Structures are given as structure tokens and as C-alpha cells.
């Protein structure tokens with residue numbers, strides 16, 4: 476099923492240049508958001524031990540994604556050590572997680588041919604590898620932010636205020652659910668005025684302590700609200716957390732169940748027929764490197 480939907484995205488290329496795209500595109504099974512090959516991290520030599528370790532790591536991540544929504548792994552020794560992980564969003568099933576991570580591991584190897592460090596984001600998952608330890612460090616870059624070009628209708632009263640309050644509340648709740656080994660995932664759906672439903676999702680990567688998880692979510696939420704507090708939906712992935720919201724006309728449907736399908740699958744996009752609208756003067760760094 477291919478659905479047409481307007482999308483915008485804030486892209487940051489090469490960790491330096493940010494471009495704003497607006498595009499009207501066809502959605503399909505592919506739901507790639509953005510790939511960051513960290514060039515400053517240096518290159519490895521083709522068929523080197525690092526390369527072999529990376530391939531083994533990506534293959535293991537791909538295999539593990541049929542078993543769980545999260546996995547981290549380290550392969551190799553000394554300067555040939557590669558650390559890696561994947562995380563699927565808390566609302567996708569094993570099949571979707573597995574197929575997302577399979578595609579992601581293939582694409583990251585193909586597109587970041589010999590970079591020692593890279594990260595790839597999809598609407599349903601993210602995959603990352605690095606020659607450095609990163610699991611418990613708080614990082615906010617590189618991130619990817621997508622939003623609907625459809626604006627919130629005027630009939631959705633006090634939307635901005637409610638979005639900010641509700642998501643702040645969900646972040647606080649998610650920190651109370653956390654244990655150090657489980658992904659901090661929480662989805663909330665609240666109906667306002669019997670006019671609209673607001674679905675909020677927050678999630679951190681495991682091994683991030685609760686304090687840093689909360690910090691990550693708050694920073695991501697702020698960035699999302701600043702750009703997209705008046706949009707029908709938006710989603711931001713950072714290396715350590717995910718924040719997204721979606722809205723529904725409640726008169727049209729019963730309150731969506733926590734496992735409702737469709738809303739995520741139509742968010743993906745597979746091609747950019749877009750045009751450059753603006754260049755934002757924002758310089759980003761792959762923090763901590």
C-alpha cells in the first residue's frame with residue numbers, strides 16, 4: 476500500500492551542513508530517515524581485521540533482531556575492536572524489527588563503505604557501530620528530525636500547550652518505569668475535548684542511566700517542539716533517545732490501541748524528490764569524539 480503524504484525533514488550532512496527539505500512523496504515499505512557516516516573518525520582498509528570484525532558484528536546484529544528489540548555487541552581486540560548496537564522502536568513487532576535491522580545493517584555497510592564509525596536511522600529502528608565505547612554516554616548528535624507538513628487544525632484547542640505538558644508528563648513517567656537494562660519505552664494516547672487524540676512516544680537506549688535518559692528526552696522534546704509544535708506529527712531520533720507524537724481526529728475513530736498498526740508504516744519514505752528550501756546556519760559535531 477503506497478500512501479501519499481507530505482513530509483519535511485531537517486538533514487545534517489557531513490556533520491556540518493544542515494538543509495531543510497520539503498517534499499511530497501510516496502511512502503512505501505522502505506522507511507529510511509538518514510545515514511551518518513562519520514568521516515572524521517577515519518577509514519579502515521578493505522579486508523582488514525577491522526573490516527572482518529565489522530562484518531561479523533553487523534551480521535550478528537541482524538540475526539539478533541529476530542529475537543529482541545535491542546542488542547549490543549563488541550567484536551575484536553585492541554585497535555580492531557568494533558562496538559555496535561541496534562534499537563527498534565518499542566511499538567514494532569519482531570518481524571518489523573528484524574526486517575528493519577536487516578536492511579539497516581546492509582545499507583550502513585554499503586553506504587559508509589570504510590568509515591570506522593556510522594549511524595543509520597529508520598522510522599522503525601536504528602543501527603550504529605563505532606571503534607569507541609558509547610553505550611552509556613549521553614550524545615545528542617547526529618540526530619534526524621522529520622515532521623508532517625500538515626498543520627494542526629484550528630479546531631484542536633490549545634494544542635501547543637497540551638503537547639508540551641503531556642509529553643513532559645510522559646517523560647517523567649518513563650523515567651520511573653526504567654531499570655538499567657530495559658529500554659525506556661512509553662507510549663501514551665490521550666483524548667482532548669473529544670476532538671483529537673494525541674499519541675506520544677518516548678524511548679531511550681538501554682545502559683543510559685535514568686538521569687541522562689531524562690536529559691536526552693527533554694532536549695529532544697524541546698527541539699521537536701521548537702520546529703514542529705504545530706504539525707500533525709513529528710519524530711526525532713538522537714543516538715540515545717527517540718521522541719515522537721502523532722494526532723488523530725477522535726470523531727473518526729475509537730481511541731487507538733497501543734499496538735495499532737499503520738501510523739508508523741505510512742511514515743516511511745523511500746525517495747527524496749524534494750527541493751532545497753533553505754540552508755540553516757547550524758554547525759553540528761558528532762559529540763564526544
Ligand SMILES: *[C@@H]1O[C@H](CO)[C@@H](O)[C@H](O)[C@H]1NC(C)=O
Pocket residue numbers: 521522
Ligand atoms: C577482499 O575480499 C574479497 C572477498 O573475499 C576479494 O574478492 C577482494 O579481492 C579482496 N580485496 C582486497 C583489496 O584484498
Ligand SMILES: *[C@@H]1O[C@H](CO)[C@@H](O)[C@H](O)[C@H]1NC(C)=O
Pocket residue numbers: 531534535538
Ligand atoms: C547469522 O545468520 C546466518 C544465517 O542463519 C548465518 O549464516 C550467520 O553465521 C549468522 N551470523 C552470526 C554472526 O551469527
Ligand SMILES: *[C@@H]1O[C@H](CO)[C@@H](O)[C@H](O)[C@H]1NC(C)=O
Pocket residue numbers: 547548549610682
Ligand atoms: C552490552 O553492553 C553491556 C554494557 O557494556 C555489556 O555488559 C554487555 O555484555 C553487552 N552485551 C553483549 C551481548 O555484548
Ligand SMILES: *[C@@H]1O[C@H](CO)[C@@H](O)[C@H](O)[C@H]1NC(C)=O
Pocket residue numbers: 507509510582583585586
Ligand atoms: C545509500 O547511498 C545511495 C547513493 O548515495 C543513496 O541513493 C541511498 O539512499 C543511500 N541509502 C541509505 C540507506 O543511506
Ligand SMILES: *[C@@H]1O[C@H](CO)[C@@H](O)[C@H](O)[C@H]1NC(C)=O
Pocket residue numbers: 611612613684686687
Ligand atoms: C550522564 O552520563 C555521563 C557519562 O556520559 C555521566 O558522567 C553522568 O554522571 C551522567 N549523568 C547523570 C545525571 O547520571
Ligand SMILES: *[C@@H]1O[C@H](CO)[C@@H](O)[C@H](O)[C@H]1NC(C)=O
Pocket residue numbers: 628630631724727
Ligand atoms: C480532521 O479534522 C479537521 C478539522 O477538525 C479537518 O480539517 C481534517 O480534514 C480532518 N482530518 C481527517 C483525516 O479527516
Ligand SMILES: *[C@@H]1O[C@H](CO)[C@@H](O)[C@H](O)[C@H]1NC(C)=O
Pocket residue numbers: 568569570571736737740
Ligand atoms: C508486525 O507488524 C506489521 C506492521 O504493523 C504487520 O504488517 C505484521 O502483520 C505484524 N506481524 C506479526 C507477526 O504480528
